[in-house]
Amino acid sequence: MAEIRRAIGLMSGTSLDGVDVALIDTDGERIAAFGRAKTFPYDEPDRQVFRQAFEEARALTDRTARPGVLAEAETLVTLRHAEAVEAFLAGERTEARAVDVVGFHGQTVFHDPARALTVQIGDGQRLADRLRIPVVWDFRAADMAAGGQGAPLASVFHRALAETAGRAAPLLFLNIGGVANVTFVGGDDVLIAFDTGPGNGLLDDWTRARTGKPFDADGRLAASGRPSETILEELLSNPYFTLPPPKSLDRDTFSMERLAGLSAADGAATLLQFTALSIAASIALLPERPNACFASGGGRHNKEMMRAISGALAGIPLQPIEALGFDGDATEAQAFAFLAARAIDGKPLSYPLTTGVPRPLSGGRISRPATSG
Numbered sequence: 001m002a003e004i005r006r007a008i009g010l011m012s013g014t015s016l017d018g019v020d021v022a023l024i025d026t027d028g029e030r031i032a033a034f035g036r037a038k039t040f041p042y043d044e045p046d047r048q049v050f051r052q053a054f055e056e057a058r059a060l061t062d063r064t065a066r067p068g069v070l071a072e073a074e075t076l077v078t079l080r081h082a083e084a085v086e087a088f089l090a091g092e093r094t095e096a097r098a099v100d101v102v103g104f105h106g107q108t109v110f111h112d113p114a115r116a117l118t119v120q121i122g123d124g125q126r127l128a129d130r131l132r133i134p135v136v137w138d139f140r141a142a143d144m145a146a147g148g149q150g151a152p153l154a155s156v157f158h159r160a161l162a163e164t165a166g167r168a169a170p171l172l173f174l175n176i177g178g179v180a181n182v183t184f185v186g187g188d189d190v191l192i193a194f195d196t197g198p199g200n201g202l203l204d205d206w207t208r209a210r211t212g213k214p215f216d217a218d219g220r221l222a223a224s225g226r227p228s229e230t231i232l233e234e235l236l237s238n239p240y241f242t243l244p245p246p247k248s249l250d251r252d253t254f255s256m257e258r259l260a261g262l263s264a265a266d267g268a269a270t271l272l273q274f275t276a277l278s279i280a281a282s283i284a285l286l287p288e289r290p291n292a293c294f295a296s297g298g299g300r301h302n303k304e305m306m307r308a309i310s311g312a313l314a315g316i317p318l319q320p321i322e323a324l325g326f327d328g329d330a331t332e333a334q335a336f337a338f339l340a341a342r343a344i345d346g347k348p349l350s351y352p353l354t355t356g357v358p359r360p361l362s363g364g365r366i367s368r369p370a371t372s373g
C-alpha cells in the first residue's frame, strides 16, 4: 500500500480570478481527509500581465521559450503561488515541513493539441526552493509528448470522489471554469473525459468588454436578454461538438466576432445558452446516459447558467458537487494535490479515454528543494 501523504494542490485557471490552494491527505487512490481550501485573488495589474502573456503566447512554437512579457509573467505566477501557500499555511498554523508534496499546475497561457503545444508558466524548482517542499509541476507535458491532448487531467480525481461518495455509476462530473469539461465515471472502471466547449470564458470576456465588470454575476445580464437563435445555431454547428472524445480546447477557440451587433444582454444570453447547449451535446458522445451530474468550478455559482444547463440536460439531475459533500471551488486544486501524490509514486495520471494517450501514463516533473548549508 502506498503511503498517505499530505498534499497541497495549486490551481490558477484561465479565468485569472486567482490562485486556488487546497490541502488533502491521500495515498493517490483514496482521499483519506479533506483539509481546508482558499482562493487568493489576483489584483488587476497582475491580470493585465497575464492577459498580455495570453496574447504573446500565441506566437510561441517552443513550450519552454519565455520571450517578451512571458518571462515577467512566469516570475509573477511563481511568486503569487509561493505567497499563497505561505499565507495558507500561516492561516492553518501549519509548518511547511508538515506538507509532503505540492502539486503546482501553473498558469496555462496557450493550449492547442492540434499543434501539440501546451504551455504552462510557473517555475516549480523555484517554488520548491522557496517553500522547502517538493513540488510536482508541468503536468501536461508528458501526456502531450506521448500523443495525448494534455487535458483534461482531473478525471482520476473525479473517479476517487465518486468512490468516496459511494455513488453508483454512471455519473458525470462537470467542471465549469474558463472552458467546461466533463468526466464520465461508468461501470467496469470506464473513465472518459473531455472538454465540452466554452465555460465562463466567453461570457466573462463579453461582460468585461460591454459592462466593465469582470463576470456576469449570477447571470443577471444574460437573464435580461434574449439569445439569438441564428447565431446560436452557427456557434453550435462547429464540428468540435460532434467529434468523439478524447478532445480538448483552448480558452480562445471560439470567437465572439459574430455577436458584435447584439446588445450586451442579448450577447450574454446567447453565450450562456452556447455554454449550456454545448455541455448538453456532450451527453450524446457518452456510452451511457449518466444518472446524475455534479458541477464544480465558478460557473456553478451562476444561477442562470445552472438553470440553462439543467434545462438542456433533459432529465439528468444537475446539482453542485456540494450535494456529494465536496467543495466545488476547491475541486481543481484538490485534483492537482491528488495528481502530485500519484506522480510521486509513478502512477498514471491520464488514460486513453481521458486524454487520448496510447496507454495509461504518469507525468509531472518532480523538483525537490535545494539543500542549503
Ligand SMILES: Nc1ncnc2c1ncn2[C@@H]1O[C@H](COP(=O)(O)OP(=O)(O)OP(=O)(O)O)[C@@H](O)[C@H]1O
Pocket: 012, 013, 014, 015, 016, 017, 018, 175, 176, 177, 178, 179, 200, 201, 204, 215, 216, 217, 218, 219, 296, 297, 298, 299, 301, 302, 303, 332
Ligand atoms: N456569482 C457568480 N455568478 C456568475 N459567475 C460566477 C460567479 N462566481 C464565479 N463565477 C464565474 O466563475 C469564474 C471562475 O471560475 P473558476 O475559478 O472555476 O475558473 P478558472 O479559474 O478559469 O478555472 P479552470 O482552470 O477550470 O478554467 C469567474 O470568472 C466567473 O465567470
Ligand SMILES: [Mg+2]
Pocket: 012, 013, 014, 015, 016, 017, 018, 020
Ligand atoms: Mg479560478
